[in-house]
Amino acid sequence: MDAELLSRLQFAVTIAFHFIFPPISIGLGLMLVIVEWLGWKKNDGEYVKLGKFFSKILAITFAVGVASGLVMVLQFGTNWARYSAFVGDIFGAPLAAEAVFAFFLESTFLGLYIFGRNKVSKGVHWFSILMVTIGATISAFWILVANSWQQTPAGFAIQNLITGEIINNPVSGVGYNPAEYRAILTDFWAAVFNPSTLSRFFHTMIAAFMTGAFLMAGSLAYMIRKNRDTQIALKGLKVSLIVAFIFSILQLFPIGHHHAKDVAKYQKEKFAAIQGLYDSEEGAPLVLFGYLTGDIPPEMKAKISIPGVLSWLATGDANAKITGLAEIPPQNRPPMWMPFVSYHNMVALGTLFILLSLWGVIQTKRNKLLESKKFLRVLFWTIPLPVIACQFGWVAAEVGRQPWIVYNLLRTSDSFSNTVPVGQVWFTFILFSVLYVIMTIVYIYLMMKELKHGITPYNETAPAEPEGKEGKA
């Protein structure tokens, strides 16, 4: 394997691993903001206990997220040096803004939230989890600004490094050599709010909220099934099912729909790949199900599709022409199989989330949540599915952008660090892949341990309320 493919694989495993945790932290953060608010305002100790329990899960998740996030950021320098040099003028600013506006906020207030329950007033304590969640949201915003700029670059010009000449209308679809050119910022706000930033941001945030809500729902469903803290768990379960339902619906419409429309408008190659469209078509059908072969041109087997719907969804006109991959020059075509399969699995999971949470809300209304043991079991096994859906979405978005690292400007093959010996990349790739597998297992083990431990500690006989006087003030 060459350094390019290895660097890509290493980047992929790092992000795949990292991207397990932030959606959980963000989503759980929101759930804790709600639960702690209820505990504070209603002066209800049961919500406080829920908050305490899930704050432990948040702390573990956050720690792994921070640790893996550091690897992610430094990889731009280690494995993608030519990319970093090419885009540094634009790409570095959102990363630095993320640290200044988000990381400090998140990590500082997380310390206060976890350790300060008995040291500060209830209001300040609630404020601290609010700040953690706002920090996580700002963090997601800036990292998605950086990612969106790679997908739909805006607010920049290209500079020739040798002559210093500035090209205001760069050639699209050829690829600049990072040894001779770099991208420079011409309009900060245009770069930040490039065409795909907002729809990607809302899409990802809602995915994270769904992840947190389903994690809370599944965990509490598990406890109810085991007859542990049933009363407290039921309270939390109701809240989380409602949140899960609201965001599952919003994710389909308007957010997901809008995001897909943007892809159709700004990245027609990616749109063709995720929809499995090889030949351009007028009145293109929406493929609900299909098995795509890996041949070129690919063949769609066992296809179930509705004519005209894809054109209609993408443009509002059922007869509009949708570009297929065949129309794209071969050197600019993304692979089709991976984006198609991941995208369709993501949509299928999204549909499942709507149905599940809808059923949960109905059962809540009918006061039958405690009785439907089967449903509670399904909810427990749903915990990992939103995380998997996030991964599918990310694969569809990033593989669908290939062969570009910056869409139509810089090729992935021109971007990896060519000064690093291949042997060293092999070494770190294997080392970190093994580390990630082990850490995923340990993380799941610790989560299950917390779940089995339950909300109320076994040995809680007398309420040992701390005096809140530690240290000399």
Add this chain to the structure above:
Amino acid sequence: MEFQLLNVIWFILVTVLLAVYAILDGFDLGVGILHLFVKGEENKRILMNSIGPVWDGNEVWLLAGGGSIFAAFPLVYATAFSSFYLAVYLLLLALFFRAISFEFRGKVESPGWRKFWDYSFGIGSLLPAVLLGVAYGNILRGLPLDANKIFTGSFFDLLNPYAVLIGILALVMCLMQGAIYLTHKTEGELKEKYEKLATKFWVAFIALWFVVTVLSLFISKFLFDGITKSPFFWVLFLLFLFSIAMIPVTLKAKNNKRAFLFSSLSIFAMIGLSAVGLFPRLIPSLTDLKNSLTIINASSTQGTLTAMLIIALIGMPFVLGYTIYIYKVFKGKTVLHEDSY
């Protein structure tokens, strides 16, 4: 002119970010290393919890410093990290295990499990201290950059005696800073122990600093070119001498809070002095100083530097405000309670 002014401002800001990182993570890496040598479950937990609420925020200064280098001087980011490839991954591995050891250690009641995370915490603190020191030592010595500003050395070139010595200096610096922090956060026997240790680390720190400075006069002569003409040099040099002299005085007077302040100031001054020497270079070239990466040839455009400056001016006052608030909330001796690690 304005273009150059912004570049100078960013050079100063990056230095300040990294110096604050060295001060803050200096004490919590130091506590992590000292944790390796402390006996007894309760003492181990006290050490870990003394930095519990703040270590994560401290580490963000490294991210902010790194992010600023990426944004303000992208060529330095690209060159430094790809040149230090294996060292960076070793650092990441260490920081990875360190970060999760806080949360994981207390979650399973088994001596083997705890021992594993104790070592993760300790070694995960020791390695970053040494590695960052070695990396900085290599910057001060210069990297083998060719005319295209591309690194031509190998991993083992980075382990030269001069850089390794600076790695040890960084280690001792963290130990001194960590021990002084602990004199402030612990009580009784533990406190006395760290008071004694702090003085020893102080002696070692001065001795090493002196050796490194003398060696630099021969190995990295360019650091001293015209340095006495800079007012920054004199201010920082006097600050360094004063604060380093005040450390044993304040320790003896049992004014541990003030000792910590002077230890922090001496770290700030020491890093500041090295930055004055480097200026305007960011990565000197070992082969020919003309090939160095400087604040001019490695920088982003004026527009980006301006945008970043605005971001920093808006964001950093808030950061400082709530960071100080958190340290106030958690001031005083570390006491274990139900929310502790």
